Amino acid sequence: xxxxxxxxxxxxxxxxxxxxxxxxxxxxAIVLSYASSSFSDxxxxxQAFGIAVLGTVSLVQSAGRQTWQAAKLxxxxxxxxxxxxxxxxxxxxGVQDAWAELIPQQTVHDVFSRLAELATFLEVR
Numbered sequence: 164x165x166x167x168x169x170x171x172x173x174x175x176x177x178x179x180x181x182x183x184x185x186x187x188x189x190x191x192a193i194v195l196s197y198a199s200s201s202f203s204d205x206x207x208x209x210q211a212f213g214i215a216v217l218g219t220v221s222l223v224q225s226a227g228r229q230t231w232q233a234a235k236l237x238x239x240x241x242x243x244x245x246x247x248x249x250x251x252x253x254x255x256x257g258v259q260d261a262w263a264e265l266i267p268q269q270t271v272h273d274v275f276s277r278l279a280e281l282a283t284f285l286e287v288r
Contacts, residue, residue, distance in 0.1 A: 174257045181250055 170176075202208040205216040224232070 174254055177250070177253060177257075 202211065205219055209216050
């Protein structure tokens with residue numbers, strides 16, 4: 164059994180997967196917006212049909228619909244924050260595992276003990 168795993172570094176692989184997933188999501192959103200058969204501007208409508216636009220109908224949202232849209236946006240933002248947090252945790256754990264393989268545990272303990280002593284010293288001043 165090998166001492167070091169064979170294959171690409173896990174942190175690099177996870178970072179690449181995250182970037183590819185985010186770029187793919189943005190790409191799909193752009194394609195869907197271009198594939199939409201609706202007009203969002205009277206000038207687009209005039210240009211498409213070559214006739215004058217006499218009026219437009221605006222979207223009026225009820226209070227319930229606005230609350231629903233706000234809830235959807237909040238859910239999306241929360242999921243994005245959770246994704247970034249999970250990515251950060253995975254990266255930190257991966258880095259800690261890598262350092263644990265390279266540096267003896269006693270050395271890590273000594274470094275953190277000295278950092279704690281330094282923090283205590285700085286708090287006293």
